[in-house]
Amino acid sequence: MGAAMRYRRRDNAEVYAAMKRLEGRVAIITGAGSGIGRATALLFAAEGARVVHCDRSAEGTEATQALLAAVGHDGVGIAADVADEATAPRLVAIALEKFGKLTTLMNNAGVGSNALTGEMSIEEWDRVHNINVRAQFLLIRAALPAMIKAGGGSIVNVASVMAEATDYGLAPYCSSKAGVAGLTRTVALEYGKHGIRANYLMPGPIYTGLTRANFDRDQIRAVWEKKTALRRLGQPEDMAKVALFLASSDADYVTGAGIRADGGLMLRA
Numbered sequence: 001m002g003a004a005m006r007y008r009r010r011d012n013a014e015v016y017a018a019m020k021r022l023e024g025r026v027a028i029i030t031g032a033g034s035g036i037g038r039a040t041a042l043l044f045a046a047e048g049a050r051v052v053h054c055d056r057s058a059e060g061t062e063a064t065q066a067l068l069a070a071v072g073h074d075g076v077g078i079a080a081d082v083a084d085e086a087t088a089p090r091l092v093a094i095a096l097e098k099f100g101k102l103t104t105l106m107n108n109a110g111v112g113s114n115a116l117t118g119e120m121s122i123e124e125w126d127r128v129h130n131i132n133v134r135a136q137f138l139l140i141r142a143a144l145p146a147m148i149k150a151g152g153g154s155i156v157n158v159a160s161v162m163a164e165a166t167d168y169g170l171a172p173y174c175s176s177k178a179g180v181a182g183l184t185r186t187v188a189l190e191y192g193k194h195g196i197r198a199n200y201l202m203p204g205p206i207y208t209g210l211t212r213a214n215f216d217r218d219q220i221r222a223v224w225e226k227k228t229a230l231r232r233l234g235q236p237e238d239m240a241k242v243a244l245f246l247a248s249s250d251a252d253y254v255t256g257a258g259i260r261a262d263g264g265l266m267l268r269a
């Protein structure tokens with residue numbers, strides 16, 4: 001194919017007429033029973049995607065499914081633990097059986113940690129890594145054949161600003177989130193030739209189920225609000241919008257990138 005054809009500009013009207021940015025996409029979203037995952041499931045569906053979602057909380061999964069159904073979306077939600085090796089193939093099989101393909105994956109389920117390194121049990125170290133990074137690998141591995149068959153797709157892995165920084169008690173959290181960055185870059189390199197993009201999102205302080213107990217304490221919330229340049233905590237929707245950008249054709253030439261969405265938290269030394 002000559003350069004003129006290969007780099008042909010698409011007609012602007014055609015591009016901008018596509019109002020819904022995920023029309024025709026089928027997405028798997030993990031940890032969608034709360035926070036960032038739920039907001040992303042709702043936004044992706046609103047932008048035209050068919051959504052398969054999971055959470056280890058059955059209650060959370062049902063609530064997300066009800067929110068999707070309330071606005072007429074036919075998503076499928078299952079209560080499942082992403083650390084369980086059976087979950088990844090199950091989610092991919094549901095996407096293929098129910099919606100006929102898989103184009104989009106948002107690896108979002110994650111857990112925190114809270115113990116000094118010298119007092120950290122091996123079980124806790126493994127638990128955090130199993131959920132935060134090993135489960136992302138399992139789902140990517142299960143999803144790749146279907147995404148290749150679909151002619152390409154987008155993988156959005158949720159890391160954290162803690163992939164690049166740290167705090168007391170966060171050894172397995174930081175280690176696993178830095179692992180997400182390395183995993184994502186490698187997948188981006190290996191599968192770009194199949195039209196698969198892989199990027200990771202680094203949220204800052206977001207008001208969600210994970211952080212609510214801390215941020216509901218006025219003093220703690222005030223400290224973190226002040227640490228951000230924008231002087232506020234992030235909302236799950238703030239992250240969902242970045243995930244939408246990465247999942248959509250707006251990010252057609254973005255791969256292997258880590259996007260920090262932290263209200264300016266990390267600007268200051």
Ligand SMILES: NC(=O)c1ccc[n+]([C@@H]2O[C@H](COP(=O)([O-])OP(=O)(O)OC[C@H]3O[C@@H](n4cnc5c(N)ncnc54)[C@H](O)[C@@H]3O)[C@@H](O)[C@H]2O)c1
Binds near residue numbers: 031033034060
């Ligand atoms: N909230 C923040 O400030 C913040 C900052 C940086 C990164 N993150 C990351 O964002 C992601 C989403 O977290 P959130 O803040 O929305 O928290 P959240 O607790 O509101 O949502 C996370 C969801 O993941 C689910 N989950 C946890 N372990 C699971 C497992 N093994 N299998 C299936 N589901 C599981 C939980 O049940 C929960 O519904 C996580 O990866 C987290 O590390 C959050």
